[in-house]
């Protein structure tokens with residue numbers, strides 16, 4: 343697949359935070375931190391509450407601009423946040439949050455939730471339908487759930503829909519920010535299995551943020567500790 | 570099941586045959602079915618299970634907090650008072666809403682809710698909420714503020730954070746404030762519904778240990794959680810719920826080392842500390858449960874017999890073909 347806007351100047355594949363810093367008010371949460379996620383690799387990010395794990399994820403997902411340093415995607419430095427960069431660049435990175443309820447529009451059915459990012463870039467309706475069905479199947483959502491709205495499904499079911507949505511554009515990098523923290527053990531293992539399968543197929547890089555050392559030991563290839 | 574015997578060292582809470590149905594326009598949700606459970610003073614019972622299996626509905630039924638489309642049957646006897654002249658037990662399921670609001674919620678039963686941010690009054694600071702609650706439960710104007718600080722410290726909340734409004738608190742801080750509010754009246758029964766959601770591991774452990782200490786001081790605690798590791802840390806016994814029913818109830822140690830119900834075993838296998846393998850298939854829809862064992866479609870031990878609803882016959886699991894651990898060992902060739 344060609345990726346316009348990324349071909350030139352590719353040096354080292356991967357999603358990288360290069361000497362990034364970030365603050366809230368006067369409080370500095372990240373101070374010149376480096377992080378690199380190679381294609382196909384699963385990196386765990388661990389650290390106490392407030393150590394900047396979610397901030398790092400938001401920087402990598404281009405939701406925040408760092409105060410210092412930069413993010414680069416497959417060797418190309420990205421300047422600007424999500425809506426300012428070309429579609430082909432921003433769809434390279436997807437993010438999955440801890441609380442699916444806070445992250446979703448309560449008016450959308452689960453099917454619309456999955457389809458929305460495709461509609462947003464003008465994908466033809468029949469293609470949207472087919473891909474939605476395929477993704478629903480991948481994450482284990484049955485047809486009766488797809489017509490429901492968030493209030494009528496469990497957290498686990500909603501998180502599966504969010505996972506499907508995050509995979510819509512076949513991202514090169516998937517960031518899971520405590521994405522399974524509120525899920526039961528079975529749903530957690532299932533989400534991890536779906537992510538793992540997607541990763542194998544598409545050689546995607548994955549960042550897993552978690553407080554749970556046992557989960558990271560099992561899921562990640564290596565674990566980075568934030569102080 | 571054990572008979573309901575509310576004598577001196579009998580249970581503080583005895584739930585028998587609890588059944589909850591939700592009527593929807595075109596279907597009925599079987600949220601809780603024929604549930605039996607009792608909790609003694611000084612005992613911590615955990616209820617675990619996959620999301621949507623009915624755990625929160627159980628808690629809400631006990632507190633009379635179910636929505637209007639719910640129908641509840643069964644009984645939930647709560648022992649109130651002590652001594653020879655103590656009043657007869659209160660059936661929480663048969664209580665008038667006024668009585669529940671005045672005598673039960675907050676007073677006899679403390680609820681640590683699942684999403685505290687929505688349960689907290691937004692226009693008062695944590696300190697005012699806490700002091701008012703303490704005052705309403707017998708603390709004097711003079712000693713309530715000190716008691717508030719002590720409770721805040723107990724739940725791991727900085728006393729300075731008490732002067733903030735609920736919307737200024739992070740999810741974890743709001744959770745701790747809600748916990749402090751539930752503990753303030755020193756209720757004999759504590760109901761904790763997912764009390765550790767949104768907390769990081771050190772705080773999870775802190776909250777769990779706090780519940781355990783309350784329990785060791787004589788409270789009866791019902792801990793509802795999706796977190797198996799949390800249950801393992803503090804519970805005396807663990808009840809595993811699947812598709813609206815308790816399918817196994819066992820001492821914590823026994824459940825984790827030798828589960829008898831195939832679902833319990835499969836759920837434990839999903840832990841990252843174990844096989845990290847999801848339970849195969851998906852939970853059934855609670856609007857459309859089979860007549861027999863609801864786990865049959867996912868169970869590798871299922872037979873014809875499983876078309877009939879299994880009972881808790883002899884063992885601790887409601888299963889026609891429970892895993893027999895001693896037998897597993899006996900079968901190892903010599």
Ligand SMILES: Nc1ncnc2c1ncn2[C@@H]1O[C@H](COP(=O)(O)OP(=O)(O)O)[C@@H](O)[C@H]1O
Pocket residue numbers: 494495496591592593598599600618619620621622623624625626627636638855
């Ligand atoms: N007001 C309601 N109307 C219809 N169904 C409901 C209602 N509240 C909960 N349910 C259903 O009851 C079942 C059990 O829910 P719940 O107790 O919240 O599960 P959990 O075990 O995750 O706490 C779920 O299938 C849920 O969708």
Ligand code: SF4
Pocket residue numbers: 830831832862863864865866868869870871872875879887888889890891
């Ligand atoms: S009753 Fe049958 S189907 Fe149900 S768990 Fe036991 S063996 Fe499996």
Ligand SMILES: [Mg+2]
Pocket residue numbers: 624625683763
């Ligand atoms: Mg719940």
